[in-house]
Amino acid sequence: MKEITQGIRDGIPIALGYLSVSFTFGLMAVEAGLTWWQAVLISAANLTSAGQFAGLDIMAAGGAMFEMALTQLVINMRYALMSLSLSQKVDSSVRMRHRFIIGFAVTDEIFAVAMSRDKKISRFYMYGLMLCPFLGWTSGTALGAVLGNILPEFVRNSLGIAIYGMFIAIIVPKVKKEAQYLKVILIAVFLSCCFAWIPFLKAVSSGFVVIICAVLAAGAGAYFFPIQPEAGRLSAVKEGEL
Amino acid sequence: MNTGIFFTYLAVMAGVTYLLRALPFVLCQKQIENVFLRSFLTYIPYTVLGAMTFPAVFYSTDSLESALAGVFAALCLAFFEKGLLTVAAGACLLAFFVQLAELLL
Numbered sequence: 001m002k003e004i005t006q007g008i009r010d011g012i013p014i015a016l017g018y019l020s021v022s023f024t025f026g027l028m029a030v031e032a033g034l035t036w037w038q039a040v041l042i043s044a045a046n047l048t049s050a051g052q053f054a055g056l057d058i059m060a061a062g063g064a065m066f067e068m069a070l071t072q073l074v075i076n077m078r079y080a081l082m083s084l085s086l087s088q089k090v091d092s093s094v095r096m097r098h099r100f101i102i103g104f105a106v107t108d109e110i111f112a113v114a115m116s117r118d119k120k121i122s123r124f125y126m127y128g129l130m131l132c133p134f135l136g137w138t139s140g141t142a143l144g145a146v147l148g149n150i151l152p153e154f155v156r157n158s159l160g161i162a163i164y165g166m167f168i169a170i171i172v173p174k175v176k177k178e179a180q181y182l183k184v185i186l187i188a189v190f191l192s193c194c195f196a197w198i199p200f201l202k203a204v205s206s207g208f209v210v211i212i213c214a215v216l217a218a219g220a221g222a223y224f225f226p227i228q229p230e231a232g233r234l235s236a237v238k239e240g241e242l
Numbered sequence: 243m244n245t246g247i248f249f250t251y252l253a254v255m256a257g258v259t260y261l262l263r264a265l266p267f268v269l270c271q272k273q274i275e276n277v278f279l280r281s282f283l284t285y286i287p288y289t290v291l292g293a294m295t296f297p298a299v300f301y302s303t304d305s306l307e308s309a310l311a312g313v314f315a316a317l318c319l320a321f322f323e324k325g326l327l328t329v330a331a332g333a334c335l336l337a338f339f340v341q342l343a344e345l346l347l
Contacts, residue, residue, distance in 0.1 A: 013326035020334070038248055045256035050294075055255045059243065065254050072258040078290050079259070083266035085283040088274055096268065103264030108294070109326075112287050154345055157304045158338035161312040164299035165333030167291045168313070172320035174288060181288055188289035189296040196297045213293035214286060221289070222281035 007128020013166075014109045014129075015136030020162040021049055022137045026144025027156065028053070032060040036145035043141040047107060047134060049163065051075045074208050081214070082111040091120040098123045105130040112170045184221035188213045303337045305344055312337035 022043055029039035034056075046052050051072050058068050083106050087099075094102065102123065110129055114121055148156070175182045191213040195201045204212070274280055303309045312333040319329040 013330075016327045017330045020330075033243060034248070038243075038252075042252060042255070045252060046259050048259055051255070051259055055251070059248070059251050065250060068251055068254045069258050072255050073262070076259045076262050079263045080266045081283070081286050082290070083263050084270055085286050087267050087270040088280070088283060099268045099271075100264055103267040104260060106263040106267065108287075108290065112291065113326075115287050154304055154341045155338065158308065158312075158334050158341055160302040161299060161309060161316075161333045161337045162330045164295050164302055165312065165316040165330035166326045167295045168299075168316040168333070169320045169324070169326045169329035171288060171291055171295070172317060173323045176321065176323075181285070184285050185288050185292040188292040192293040193297050210290060210293050214289040217289040217292070218282050218285035221285040222278045225281070226277050227281040227284050228277065 001124075003122050003124035004128040007125040008131055009128075010113050011110070011129045011132035014113060015132035017109065017162055017166045018133055018136040019140040019143075020159040022140030023144035023148065024156065024159060025049070025052055025056070026141040026146075027148030028144075029056055029141070030145045030148065032056055034059070034145075036142060039145045040138055040142050044134075044138045047105060047137055048076060048079075071205075074205060074211075077211050078108075078214065079106050081211075082106050082108075086111060086114060089115060089117075089121055090126070091122050094121075094123045094126065098126075102126045102130070105134065107133065109133065109166060109170075116170070116174075180221065180225035184217050184225070187220055188217035191216060304341050307344065308337040308340035311340040 025043065026036070026039045029042065030036065034042075042052055042055070046055070054071050054075055055068060057063075058071060083103060086106060090102075105126075110133055114126065114129060117125075171185060175185065192209060195204055195209040195213070274283070299313055300306060300309045303312065315336040316329050316333040319332045324332075
């Protein structure tokens with residue numbers, strides 16, 4: 001029971017962060033010609049940001065189903081890496097049927113918060129953690145779809161930075177405590193800037209860019225700064241606060 | 243949009259996304275012993291977040307100035323280990339005020 005409560009508590013900030021991003025999604029979905037319930041259904045079934053925005057573009061443009069599948073595959077392939085990583089973190093209470101359900105909610109933020117716990121995580125914690133972000137994501141979409149147009153544009157645009165603020169809030173404390181993370185993250189950021197600014201690399205789609213940068217940087221990190229099991233456990237205890 | 247087409251899009255979209263997430267989680271139930279692979283998986287969340295945030299965050303608002311202000315606010319608040327929501331709200335607020343100033347001046 002304590003685990004569920006802890007999970008719910010840890011999920012609230014994620015949910016609030018999701019409100020603003022999904023609000024934007026709801027708004028854009030209606031602008032693209034969908035109804036509010038279609039927007040909410042997309043959010044409830046996908047629970048992902050980048051993939052949904054890209055999917056919305058394809059729907060609006062009447063793109064091919066194959067294109068839809070390929071785009072989702074590329075943009076969301078990072079979740080496969082995260083799920084693999086998360087599979088190492090859960091305890092034995094997360095049995096087969098629970099994996100089918102919990103797997104649905106592996107988002108960047110839920111994953112990051114779960115991984116930053118100092119110990120193995122139970123299915124109770126995961127269910128608690130999933131709850132509020134799911135509700136926040138779907139209700140934010142509904143609000144954006146219904147109310148979005150009454151907000152002036154520059155207010156809507158300043159909400160766009162919210163999700164990145166959350167990412168920064170996860171990265172910075174880690175970097176402060178363990179210097180090798182800074183180096184590994186800087187490699188990823190450097191590569192990602194190359195893809196954004198070097199002419200012929202710009203053509204690579206954003207989903208691929210994230211995978212390429214993350215895999216190369218984490219690979220370099222694992223090679224140059226391997227984390228020994230004992231050392232890993234010690235540092236994990238030190239960073240128990242998040 | 244035709245409702246039938248909408249549901250086909252929805253099924254394709256949600257199906258691909260779900261399989262990507264659930265399959266590795268369902269199939270990999272053993273502990274990975276290899277140090278390289280373990281380290282790789284430990285670093286992955288942070289490299290993903292780093293690559294997704296930079297440089298995209300600089301283009302997330304109306305102007306570069308307001309985005310820079312938002313990033314600055316986020317870095318400061320995160321450095322003092324404020325919660326996710328505080329950091330996100332701080333970034334939004336500062337970006338909002340800079341955009342407001344740009345609009346009025």
